[in-house]
Amino acid sequence: MANEKYGKISFDEASIQNSPSTIKNFIVSDKSVNVQEHHLDLHYPHIVEGITFAICTKGNSRIKINLQEYEVTANTLISIIPGYIIELISESDDLSIEFLFFTFDFIADLKLTMDIDIPEKMGQMPCLKITEEETQSLLEFHSFIVKQYRKTDHLYREKIAKSLLYTLICEVMQLYHNSKLVESPRTKSRQEELITQFVELLFKYHKQERSVTFYADKMFLTPKYLSKVIKDVTGKPILQWIDEMVIMAAKALLKTSNMTILQISEELNFANPSFFGSFFRKRVGMTPIQYRECR
Template sequence: MKNKSAEKIKTYSPTGFREKFLGEDNPIHLLFKSNSDHFFCLEIEEIMQMQHPVPPSKHSCHTLIFISSGQHTMKLGYQEYTTRDNEMIMVPAGQIFSLDNVNNIHKGYICQFHPDILIRKYGSREMLNEFDFLKISGNPKIGLAPEDVNTITNILERLKKEYSETAFTDLNIVQSYLITLFYEMNKNAVKTPNGISAAEVITGKFKELIHDHIKSQHQVNYYASMLNVTPNHLNKCVKTVTGKSAVKWIDENILLEAKYLLFQTTLSVGEIASQVGHEDHSYFSRFFKKHEGITPLQYRKLIDKS
């Protein structure tokens, strides 16, 4: 079943991409064996090379991409990352991402797995806190030391074998190898320095809170209260660390959530407005057009024509 799925992905046409994405033959969905088995690991060249941009999207699974040869550029939120030879990038579950294409990737692996796999028999939520790259506010990109490339490759090859060559994936084996993989990645990850500033700590927590509450909370006052600081102090910290105000961060995240819903759901514009915390859909449309230059409906039609 898995090999057939890979074959279907290779022949997947970009025509009607949004319709394909929403349909039962979504190429990513084809890689999962069942509703309770949210895991796959394959060489990148086994999966279709996309010839078209992917608008803001998100998945309920973590996605790990390892580039052994080539180059891959994608946006996580509004931040762009380019991954090159012997580099890895993690897209945490629930993180909105977008990309232009992956045509420059020659070799590598893509591994996708549900977060629940990590807290099965051998894991815990406390242990996962050790891996900054799994956090929305963490650094998702990892460059591997030359001596660690073979180790990482061997683990991914073993995960690929468990997915591709067994009738029923043993998730205990998958979990064990994923945890081993993460500790190997952690050796190469950019560590948060001990002398991290208070502003950076507050900004990181602010980003996490936005991710969790953006659908209902749009006021700086709310986030400042959650962090036990004044709105002015929160704004000063965020501006110092990121170069953007707290209000700008909130507005951008509302827009990203709206774009994801316009692409990845069939909800009406009014329903999407409600989903992102704007009960007045006409106000939401004006807000969207002010920032994007087109209305939400025009944005959706552009995707449909891509």
């Protein structure tokens, strides 16, 4: 895996819209997508740069997400967050999906309340089997979003799309809230176990800890070995994984809370606001205050 080349699924590659204008940081399929007809070759590992919800409406496939293999059939909800690695192993000729693809920035100002176990469930069950009724409910939300998305001359098009997306996200969270974690019958490889364990620890401790040594100690590994595994498997340095998780948390606090920069820097365990500001600006390209004030 060390020399494996990873592609990226960004907004440029994912844009398959026929409409003359897309909403910044938000793409939605306006028709069922046949994977075989799509120009993006998913038959080798790709790192996803946005948040994705996809619904399989027909056909079947085998897909790897963070090295774990899953079976996708009709009425399967696929939930992907930034940094996940996906690879399409096989698919039927009639495989079709509907999807929404958006950045964290697009929803950063939405005041989402999430149960603490939902991120864990999404991580352990990125492919969630749901009922026909639940599928149709999500597709109805999706269809309504598409209808509003097409209104390119509507003054409040983006605000409406964002509000509808908020509702759909709440529906997805409810599905995960109702679900029960099921252990995979297949034994994971050592690398799969390490990636899964690292991501779970990162979700749990990213607000307090940013050192590789901390996570390595938690996993009873040397920092050098953990760093090598993460880089070899994902193609992305471990510090980048940690930084991106911290930045995601910072963006959420800046957009959804009234906390001061000092309070946010303390929440994320920075020595002082100045250090937090430098950290944020280097990775986002603007200061925390500028990000809070931007659309």
